[in-house]
Amino acid sequence: MSRPRQLTHATILILLATTWFLLSLSATAVHALRPPPQAAAPAPGTLCIPRERDALLAIKARLIDPSNYLSSWRDEDDCCQWAGVKCSNRTGHVVKLQISSYMTGNNVGGEISSSLLALQHLKHLDLSSNDFGGKPIPEFIGSLKSMTHLLLSRSNFGGRIPPHLGNLSNLISLDLSYQLESCHSLDLAWVSNLRKLQHLNMSKVDLRTVVDWTHVVNMIPCLGAFQLS
Numbered sequence: 001m002s003r004p005r006q007l008t009h010a011t012i013l014i015l016l017a018t019t020w021f022l023l024s025l026s027a028t029a030v031h032a033l034r035p036p037p038q039a040a041a042p043a044p045g046t047l048c049i050p051r052e053r054d055a056l057l058a059i060k061a062r063l064i065d066p067s068n069y070l071s072s073w074r075d076e077d078d079c080c081q082w083a084g085v086k087c088s089n090r091t092g093h094v095v096k097l098q099i100s101s102y103m104t105g106n107n108v109g110g111e112i113s114s115s116l117l118a119l120q121h122l123k124h125l126d127l128s129s130n131d132f133g134g135k136p137i138p139e140f141i142g143s144l145k146s147m148t149h150l151l152l153s154r155s156n157f158g159g160r161i162p163p164h165l166g167n168l169s170n171l172i173s174l175d176l177s178y179q180l181e182s183c184h185s186l187d188l189a190w191v192s193n194l195r196k197l198q199h200l201n202m203s204k205v206d207l208r209t210v211v212d213w214t215h216v217v218n219m220i221p222c223l224g225a226f227q228l229s
């Protein structure tokens with residue numbers, strides 16, 4: 001007599017368990033469909049990445065800045081708002097650095113700190129129209145792999161142009177024109193690695209020992225404007 005009732009209880013229990021199981025399954029499915037949380041998306045106005053801000057401050061510390069162009073570079077502020085600094089809206093990484101007397105009205109000098117290497121997302125570096133007192137262009141600039149525009153004209157660099165710049169395989173524009181007389185390159189083999197280059201300016205760079213320049217220039221498919229003397 002009580003058997004059917006027991007069965008009913010059992011059936012209800014099984015139904016409940018199945019419903020619970022299905023509900024939790026669909027909850028899991030919905031969760032899986034939901035987009036993952038934004039990867040630490042910085043809030044507007046606070047884009048600055050602390051590690052990159054520290055690098056910029058270390059760069060500033062090695063520069064001589066007579067016109068105080070870098071006065072906005074202060075520890076407590078959003079480094080993406082600093083003079084000459086541009087960050088990506090999307091990632092917050094510093095993508096452009098422009099310290100040029102076109103803007104400062106006075107040459108920046110001193111030393112380029114290797115802290116620059118912390119800015120691995122840098123695409124655009126403009127240090128033109130400064131006075132680096134005959135020091136060579138640092139080799140480590142060749143490690144900034146994202147670089148598309150490297151503008152170092154009229155900045156009183158001297159010595160050998162480091163062939164390490166040939167590692168900048170994304171480079172579209174390279175301007176090394178008008179340095180001190182001692183500024184030279186022994187060959188241009190490194191330039192032929194820059195397959196995306198569209199604009200090259202090595203005007204007034206001493207290329208007396210270079211014999212292969214037509215060959216090099218012919219190896220760069222997109223090169224439009226170039227000036228080598």
Ligand SMILES: *[C@@H]1O[C@H](CO)[C@@H](O)[C@H](O)[C@H]1NC(C)=O
Pocket residue numbers: 089
């Ligand atoms: C970034 O944001 C600023 C201001 O909101 C806007 O003017 C600019 O066009 C944006 N840049 C990019 C590359 O989206």
Ligand SMILES: *[C@@H]1O[C@H](CO)[C@@H](O)[C@H](O)[C@H]1NC(C)=O
Pocket residue numbers: 142143163164165166167190
């Ligand atoms: C960059 O280029 C230089 C000289 O061409 C080379 O000696 C060096 O190993 C390269 N470095 C990297 C990280 O590719």
Ligand SMILES: *[C@@H]1O[C@H](CO)[C@@H](O)[C@H](O)[C@H]1NC(C)=O
Pocket residue numbers: 153154177178200201202203225226227
């Ligand atoms: C190369 O640079 C010099 C001076 O910086 C400029 O006068 C000249 O027009 C440039 N040449 C090209 C092809 O851009």
